[in-house]
Amino acid sequence: ELKVEQNPLFLSMQEGKNYTIYCNYSTTSDRLYWYRQDPGKSLESLFVLLSNGAVKQEGRLMASLDTKARLSTLHITAAVHDLSATYFCAVDSRGGATNKLIFGTGTLLAVQP
Amino acid sequence: GAGVSQTPSNKVTEKGKYVELRCDPISGHTALYWYRQSLGQGPEFLIYFQGTGAADDSGLPNDRFFAVRPEGSVSTLKIQRTERGDSAVYLCASSLFRSTGELFFGEGSRLTVL
Numbered sequence: 001e002l003k004v005e006q007n008p009l010f011l012s013m014q015e016g017k018n019y020t021i022y023c024n025y026s027t028t029s030d031r032l033y034w035y036r037q038d039p040g041k042s043l044e045s046l047f048v049l050l051s052n053g054a055v056k057q058e059g060r061l062m063a064s065l066d067t068k069a070r071l072s073t074l075h076i077t078a079a080v081h082d083l084s085a086t087y088f089c090a091v092d093s094r095g096g097a098t099n100k101l102i103f104g105t106g107t108l109l110a111v112q113p
Numbered sequence: 114g115a116g117v118s119q120t121p122s123n124k125v126t127e128k129g130k131y132v133e134l135r136c137d138p139i140s141g142h143t144a145l146y147w148y149r150q151s152l153g154q155g156p157e158f159l160i161y162f163q164g165t166g167a168a169d170d171s172g173l174p175n176d177r178f179f180a181v182r183p184e185g186s187v188s189t190l191k192i193q194r195t196e197r198g199d200s201a202v203y204l205c206a207s208s209l210f211r212s213t214g215e216l217f218f219g220e221g222s223r224l225t226v227l
Contacts, residue, residue, distance in 0.1 A: 004155075041220070088155050099144055099208050100146070103148075
């Protein structure tokens with residue numbers, strides 16, 4: 001059974017600082033997704049990573065995938081308050097056959113001024 | 114519509130009652146998913162439809178939960194004899210078949226069982 005773990009679960013950081021969120025998963029998959037969720041809102045897709053070594057960047061966020069290590073990272077550069085949200089990684093449990101995603105428990109990011 | 118639409122946005126019911134939650138996916142998306150999210154947790158997979166048929170219902174917690182998609186578009190999640198533990202946000206998502214696998218989520222239906 002596929003398990004997806006994120007750490008840290010909670011991250012408080014100051015504006016302007018850099019940090020990385022980690023996502024580990026337990027079985028082979030080469031499809032990984034990052035989502036953002038604001039309080040009381042639904043999930044917004046951030047990144048789609050579809051192969052080993054994939055790297056995507058959008059603004060102050062950069063995501064990468066290492067399928068051999070079963071690890072994805074979400075790197076935050078020079079954080080700003082607007083990035084405060086909960087971030088989820090999700091892994092396709094069947095390599096794209098069904099798009100059934102298994103989500104991690106999430107990382108609550110709080111960016112302090 | 115432009116995005117995934119879910120109704121109702123909020124539903125408060127009493128223990129033992131029957132509840133229906135509706136999802137209208139993005140036009141042209143053949144795959145539809147139901148997830149459940151409890152407070153402070155990640156979304157938990159319930160069921161997945163490809164067209165009209167349930168391709169994977171392994172996440173439904175018990176036989177009180179049932180979902181249909183009779184015409185391959187709108188789906189209804191049905192919960193019988195609701196229990197307090199069913200309280201959660203029920204999220205619906207859709208995607209294109211054989212696509213990148215990116216799921217597009219609706220705003221969710223918040224269910225509270227008193």
